[in-house]
Amino acid sequence: MKRLLPYPLLAFFLLLAWLALNDTLEPAQLLIGIAAGVAGAAAYARLEPPRRKVRRLAVPALQLLGAVALDIVQSNLAVARIALRMRRAPRIAGFLRIPLELGDPAGLAVLACIVTATPGTSWARYDAAASVLTLHVLDLADEQAWVLAFKRRYERRLLEIFG
Template sequence: MKRWLPSPLLSLAVFVVWLLLVATVEPAHLLLAALLAVLLPLSVRRLREEQARMRRPLVAMKLALVVLWDIVLSNIEVARRILGRESRIHPGFIWIPLDIRNPHGIAALAGIITMTPGTLSAELSPDRRHLLVHCFHLGDAAATIAQIKARYEAPLREVFP
C-alpha cells in the first residue's frame, strides 16, 4: 500500500481538490481524480526531504476552524478598510521569529498567513528562523506577531513534531 500511496493524506487532498475544481462528480472526473491522486504523490516523492508526520489530529481540526473563522473576519476587516478612508490604511512588513522548526509546519504557517486576507508571507530567512509577512494594515506590530504565534504557530508546533 505504501508503495502506491506514499502519502495517503496528500492523495486524498489531490482527489478532493480536483473534484472541487471541476465541480462535478462525473465518472470520467472521478477516474481522473483517482489517477492524479496516485500519480502526483508518486512523482514528487523523490523531491521531498522528509515525509510530513502529523500528530494531534484534533488540534489540526481545531486550527482549521480557527483559520476559517479568521478568514471570514479578515475579509470583513479588509473590505471595511478598502471602503473607508485611504488614510486609515497603514501597510507594513514584519519579521516573525519562528519557534517551529519542522519544514512542513513552516510551510503550513506561511500558507495560513497567505490565505488570510490582509496578510501575505513574503520571505523565509535562509536559516528558517524568521518569516517576513506583509500586512495590509499594520497597527501594532508586536500584537500582530503575538497573535500569529498564538493562533497559528503554537497549534502547528503540536501538529508537526
C-alpha cells in the same frame, strides 16, 4: 520492479499526456513519452519527502482550522471596510518580522497556506538561517500584538501537530 519504476501509474499518465499533447502515436513520440514518463516518475521518487509521524492531530488541527476560518472571515470584512473606505482611522501597512520556533517544512508549508488564504496578509520572506518570517500586513496597528496573536493562533498549534 518497484525500484526501477517506483510510480508506474504516474509514468503511464505522463506517457498519455505526452501523446495527447503531441496528438500522435508515432513510434518516436511513443519512445519519447515512455522516457519522459520513466524520468518523471524517477524524479518524483527523489523529491518525495520522508514520511514523518504526526504527534497529535485531531484537537490541535480542529482548533487551527477553526481559528483560520474565523480569521479569514474577519480579514475579509476588514479588507472590505478598508477598500470601501468605511473605516475612518488611518491605515498603516507594513512589514512585520516574526521569529519562529517552527522549522518543520510541512508545518511551514501549512503556515504559508494560512497566510496566503488570509486577506490583508502576504508571505514576503522566510529566513531559514535566522528562522524569521517576514509578512506584509495591510493594516498593521500594533506590531507586538500581531506577533503574539500570530504565534498563539497559528505557530503554537502547528508546533503541537508537527513538533
